[in-house]
Amino acid sequence: MSALAVQSLYKIFGNRTDEAVRRLATGAPRAEALAGLPATAAVIDANFEVRPGEIFVVMGLSGSGKSTLIRMLNGLLRPTKGSVRVDGVELTTLKPAALRKLRREKISMVFQHFALMPHRTVLENAGYALEVAGLPKAERRERALDALRMVGLQEWADKLPHDLSGGMRQRVGLARALAAGTDILLMDEAFSALDPLIRREVQDQLLELQAELGKTIIFITHDLNEAMRLGDRIAVMRDGRIVQIGTAEEILTDPANDYVAQFVADVDRTRILTAASVMEKPQHVLDVNAGPRVAAKALRESQTSVVYVTGPGKKFVGTVTEDEVLRALREGRANLDGYVSTERVRTVTADTAVADLFADCAESQHPVAVLDDRGRLTGVIPRITLLSALASVAPDEPAASDEPAAEPTAVAPSSEPADIELVVGKEMPA
Amino acid sequence: MRLSEFPLDAALPRVPLGEWIESAVNWATRTLGPLFDAITTGVEGLVGPLEHLLNGVPAVAVVAVLAGLGWWLRGWKFALGAAVGLLLVAGMPYWEETMSTLAQVLVASVLALLLAIPLGIFVAENKRASAAARPVLDFMQTMPAFVYLLPALFFFGIGTVPGVLATVVFSMPPGVRLTELGLRQVDKEIVQAAESFGAPPWMVLLRTKVPLALPTIMTGVNQVIMLSLSMVVIAGMVGAGGLGDVIIFSLSQVEVGAGFEGGIAVVVLAVVLDRLTDSAGDRFPSARAQRLAREAA
Numbered sequence: 038m039s040a041l042a043v044q045s046l047y048k049i050f051g052n053r054t055d056e057a058v059r060r061l062a063t064g065a066p067r068a069e070a071l072a073g074l075p076a077t078a079a080v081i082d083a084n085f086e087v088r089p090g091e092i093f094v095v096m097g098l099s100g101s102g103k104s105t106l107i108r109m110l111n112g113l114l115r116p117t118k119g120s121v122r123v124d125g126v127e128l129t130t131l132k133p134a135a136l137r138k139l140r141r142e143k144i145s146m147v148f149q150h151f152a153l154m155p156h157r158t159v160l161e162n163a164g165y166a167l168e169v170a171g172l173p174k175a176e177r178r179e180r181a182l183d184a185l186r187m188v189g190l191q192e193w194a195d196k197l198p199h200d201l202s203g204g205m206r207q208r209v210g211l212a213r214a215l216a217a218g219t220d221i222l223l224m225d226e227a228f229s230a231l232d233p234l235i236r237r238e239v240q241d242q243l244l245e246l247q248a249e250l251g252k253t254i255i256f257i258t259h260d261l262n263e264a265m266r267l268g269d270r271i272a273v274m275r276d277g278r279i280v281q282i283g284t285a286e287e288i289l290t291d292p293a294n295d296y297v298a299q300f301v302a303d304v305d306r307t308r309i310l311t312a313a314s315v316m317e318k319p320q321h322v323l324d325v326n327a328g329p330r331v332a333a334k335a336l337r338e339s340q341t342s343v344v345y346v347t348g349p350g351k352k353f354v355g356t357v358t359e360d361e362v363l364r365a366l367r368e369g370r371a372n373l374d375g376y377v378s379t380e381r382v383r384t385v386t387a388d389t390a391v392a393d394l395f396a397d398c399a400e401s402q403h404p405v406a407v408l409d410d411r412g413r414l415t416g417v418i419p420r421i422t423l424l425s426a427l428a429s430v431a432p433d434e435p436a437a438s439d440e441p442a443a444e445p446t447a448v449a450p451s452s453e454p455a456d457i458e459l460v461v462g463k464e465m466p467a
Numbered sequence: 468m469r470l471s472e473f474p475l476d477a478a479l480p481r482v483p484l485g486e487w488i489e490s491a492v493n494w495a496t497r498t499l500g501p502l503f504d505a506i507t508t509g510v511e512g513l514v515g516p517l518e519h520l521l522n523g524v525p526a527v528a529v530v531a532v533l534a535g536l537g538w539w540l541r542g543w544k545f546a547l548g549a550a551v552g553l554l555l556v557a558g559m560p561y562w563e564e565t566m567s568t569l570a571q572v573l574v575a576s577v578l579a580l581l582l583a584i585p586l587g588i589f590v591a592e593n594k595r596a597s598a599a600a601r602p603v604l605d606f607m608q609t610m611p612a613f614v615y616l617l618p619a620l621f622f623f624g625i626g627t628v629p630g631v632l633a634t635v636v637f638s639m640p641p642g643v644r645l646t647e648l649g650l651r652q653v654d655k656e657i658v659q660a661a662e663s664f665g666a667p668p669w670m671v672l673l674r675t676k677v678p679l680a681l682p683t684i685m686t687g688v689n690q691v692i693m694l695s696l697s698m699v700v701i702a703g704m705v706g707a708g709g710l711g712d713v714i715i716f717s718l719s720q721v722e723v724g725a726g727f728e729g730g731i732a733v734v735v736l737a738v739v740l741d742r743l744t745d746s747a748g749d750r751f752p753s754a755r756a757q758r759l760a761r762e763a764a
Contacts, residue, residue: 113659134667141665152660155757156678166664217664 038125039086040221040253041110046083046119048105051076054117067276079105081277083119089220090251096264097274103257106274107225110255111144112136123221141170145214149226151206153198159185159209160194166217184216185209187246204235208242215250224256228263240266261300265289265309273297285309307392307427312385315394315426316407316416322347325354326372329365332357343403345414346377353406353414355379384408387415391426398423492621503622510628513574521566526557529566533739540746549742552735561713565732568699568709571627572740575634575695580688583639587646587687588672597647604640612637612698616705630699630707638694642687649683650676682757685748692744696737710736 049057057076061067067078079102087093097103108114110121112128121128123143131139145166153162161168164181172180185191188208190201198206207227214222228236240263247254258264264271265285272282273293281293289309292298321335325348332344336359344362348354354377357365361376370376383401385394387409397405404419496503521529530553538546556565590597615636619629653676661675677684703711710729717726748754 108659111663113663137665137667139665140663144663146660146663148656148660150654150656152654152656154657154661154675154679156751165661169661169664169666169670213660213664223663 038089039122040089040124041087041255042120042122043083043085043110044120044122046080046106046109046121047078047117048080048102048109048114049076049078049117058118067278078102078277080109080116083279085272085279085282087253087255089253091269092247092254092256092267094256094258094264094268094271095274095279096258096261096268096271098259100276101274102277103259103274104225107146107223107255107257110223111140111146141166141217141219143219144221144223145217145219146223146225147207147210147214147227149229151198151203151210151230153206153209153213155198157197158194159190159196159198159201162198162209163194163212163216165213170217180218181212181216184212187215188212188242202235203231204239207231207239211239211243211246215246220253222252222254224254226257226259229258229260236263243267261304262308265304273300286311286314290314305392308390310391310426311387312389312391312394312405312407312418313387313415315391315422316387316418317404317422319345319414319417321345322414323357323373324348325374325377328371329362329373329376332362332373333359333366336362343381345382345406345417346373347414350411351413353384353408353412356382356403356406382406385418386410391423394418394423492618496621499622506632507623507628510574510578510631514570514627514631517574518567518570521570522563526562530554530557533743536743537739540743540750545742549739552739556732556735559728559732561710561728561732564709564713564729565736568696568711568733569736571631571634571699571702571707571709572692572695572736575631575638575699576688576692578631579635579639579691579695580642582635583642583687583691584646584684587643587684588650588677590643591647591650592672600643604643607636608640612701613704616702620705625706627707629705630702630711633705634695634698634702637698638691641690641694645687645690646680646684649680649687652683653679678751679757681751682748682754685744685751685754689741689744689748692740693737696733696740700733 047058047061049061051057052075054076057071057074057078060070060074061078061081063070067081071078081102083106085093095103095106105114109116110123110128112121112131116129119129123139126139126143128136128139154165157165160178160181163185164177167177167180182191182194185194188211190205190208190212193201193205193209198209201209207230210227228239231239243254244267256264256267258267265288268285270282270284271288272279273288273296274280275296281288281297283291286309288297289301289304289306292301320339321344323332323335323344323346325346335344336342343356343358345356346354356378357373357376358378358381361373361378365373365376381402382405383397384406385397385408387407389407394405398418398420404417404422406414407416407418409415530550533553534546534550537549556562586600590600612633615633616629619633623629623632657679658671658675661671666675699707699709700711700714703709703713703715706712710733713729714726714733716722717724717729749758
C-alpha cells in the first residue's frame with residue numbers, strides 16, 4: 038500500500054473554481070483554459086503515489102505549483118477537487134480536529150525558511166510537536182534532545198535560533214519534524230535557502246538519516262541536481278501539472294517532453310547515470326572451461342587482444358590475452374583455468390556513478406567489467422564508450438547505449454566448444 | 468442665502484442628522500439610564516481610589532517609583548531625567564492635579580486596551596470583521612475629540628466619568644489597529660509550521676502569534692496611552708478635573724503662567740509615560756529574540 042496517494046487533485050484560487058476545473062480537465066494549457074476566468078490554477082490534476090520509505094521529490098520552477106501541492110498533502114490548503122489519502126485515510130473530508138490529529142500522528146513538515154519560533158530555544162523548538170501533543174515536559178525534553186542528537190545539535194539545545202547559522206537552523210527544523218515521530222515528512226524547499234556547500238552537507242545528512250530511519254519523504258525543490266541526488270523518484274511539475282514521474286535516470290534518459298528535456302539539459306549526468314546505463318553488451322564471453330583454441334579463434338575473429346572469462350554461476354573471473362592463450366596452447370591445456378588474469382581489468386558494480394568510473398577506466402588496461410550484485414558480468418565499458426556517454430549530454434541524444442541493461446550473454450559451456458559464444462571486448466586504444 | 472440662489476441646490480433634501488442624533492441620545496439617556504449609572508459607579512470606583520492613592524503618598528515617593536521603573540527599563544540616564552522632570556512638576560503648584568490626570572490616564576488606557584486588544588485579535592482573525600471595523604475606527608479617530616464630550620456629558624453628567632469614557636473611545640483605535648497589524652505581520656511560515664504540527668487555533672494564537680506580535684502590540688499600548696493623555700486634558704472641559712481643569716481655567720482667565728505650568732506638567736508626564744511604555748515592549752523575550760534576529764540578518 039502506498040503511504041500517500043494523490044488522485045486528480047486540483048487547487049484553484051479565485052472565483053468560479055468549478056468552471057475552471059471543468060475547463061482544465063480537458064487537458065488544455067493553463068493560460069488558455071482559464072482565459073477570462075477570475076481564477077488561478079496552482080495545481081492541475083495531480084496524480085501520484087508515494088511508497089513507504091521512499092524519497093519522492095517534486096521538482097519545478099517557481100510558479101509551477103509545487104508549494105501549493107505539498108500544502109494540500111497535510112491540509113494546510115484545502116484542495117478544490119480531488120483526493121489525498123494518507124495511510125488510506127481520506128484527508129480532504131476530515132473535520133478540523135481530525136485533521137489536526139492526523140498531522141500530529143502521521144505527517145510533519147520542514148519549511149523553506151526554517152519557520153523556527155524565534156522566542157523559543159532550540160530545544161523548545163525541536164519539542165514543539167510534542168508540546169502540541171500534550172506530552173509531559175520531561176519526556177518532551179528527552180525526545181527533543183534525541184532528535185537534536187540525530188542532527189548533531191544537542192550542544193545547542195539551550196540557544197535561541199538566531200544564535201545558529203542557516204544550515205544549523207534547518208537542522209533544528211528537521212529535528213523538530215523528526216521529534217514528532219511521524220512516518221511521513223514533507224520538506225518544502227527545505228534546503229533552498231542554504232549556501233551550496235551547506236546545502237550539500239545537509240543533503241548528505243538527510244540521506245544518512247533516511248538510511249537509518251526509513252521515513253517516507255516528500256521533498257519539494259526547484260534544484261534539479263538536488264532532486265536527482267535525493268530522489269528515489271522525481272515528479273517534474275510545470276504550470277501546475279505533473280509532466281513526468283520517474284527515477285532520476287528515467288527522467289534523464291527518457292524525458293517525457295521537450296520541457297523536461299530542456300530542464301535536464303545541464304544536469305551533471307556523470308553523477309546520475311550509472312555504469313549500467315553506459316555499459317555495452319559484451320559481444321562474447323568465454324567460460325573458464327573453454328579450450329585455448331576457442332579463445333584463440335575468438336581473439337583472431339574479433340581482432341582484439343582480450344577475452345572476458347566467467348566461471349561457475351557466470352561469475353566474472355578475469356581476462357585472458359593472446360599471451361596467455363598462446364601459453365595455454367603451447368602447454369597443451371584443455372581449458373583456460375590457471376591462465377586467467379585479474380590484473381589487467383578493473384571491475385565496478387552496475388550502480389557505480391559514471392563520475393566514479395573515470396579512475397577505473399583510466400587504470401584498467403582493458404574495458405572495465407561491470408558486475409551485478411552477485412558478481413556476474415553484465416557489461417563492459419571501454420574508455421571510448423565512457424567518453425561518448427559524456428559527449429551525449431545534449432538532451433535529444435540518449436546518453437546511454439540503446440540497451441543499457443544488457444543481459445549477460447555468457448553461455449554455459451556445452452559439449453561442443455564451437456557452440457560457445459565468445460565474448461570479446463573491444464580493442465582499447467593503447 | 469446661497470441655497471436659494473441655486474435652484475438645484477435648493478432641491479437637495481435637507482438631512483436633519485443633528486436632530487436624529489439628538490433624539491437618539493435622548494432616547495438612550497432615558498432607556499439606558501441604569502446601565503449608565505452602573506458604568507459611572509464602576510469608573511468612579513477605579514479612578515477615585517487610584518487618585519486617592521497617588522495623592523495620598525508623598526510626591527517624592529511617586530517620583531522615586533517612576534524613576535526606578537525608568538532605571539529598570541531604560542537605564543540611569545533616563546531615570547535621572549525623569550526624576551528631574553517630575554521633581555520640577557512637584558515643585559509647581561499643580562502636583563495634585565497631575566496625579567489625578569495620571570490616575571485618569573491609567574484607568575482610561577487600561578479600559579481602552581481591554582477593549583482594543585481582544586477586538587484587534589478578532590479582526591485580525593476575521594477578514595470580514597476587519598473590513599467592517601476599519602471605517603468605524605476611521606470615524607472614531609478623525610471625529611474631533613471634543614465631540615465625544617457631548618454625548619458623554621448627556622449620559623454621564625459632569626465630572627471624571629464622561630472624561631474617562633470619552634478618552635477610552637478616542638484612544639482605542641490605534642490599539643485595535645496595531646494589534647491587528649502585529650498579528651497579520653507574523654511570519655506566515657511560522658504560523659503554518661505551528662499548524663502543520665497539529666496545534667489548535669487557540670494555541671497558535673496565544674503561543675505563536677501573540678508573542679511574535681507583541682512588539683507591535685506594545686507600540687499600540689504606547690499610542691493608546693499617549694492619546695489618552697491628550698484627551699484627558701480636553702476632558703477638562705466637562706469638569707473631569709486634573710490638569711485639564713488647570714489649562715482650561717487659565718485659558719478662560721488668560722493666566723499665562725498657570726497655563727504654562729499645567730502644560731509643562733502634561734509634557735513631563737507624556738515623556739515619562741511614552742518612554743516607559745516604549746521600552747516595556749523590549750522586555751519580552753520574543754521582542755528581544757526578534758530584534759536580535761533582525762540585527763543578525
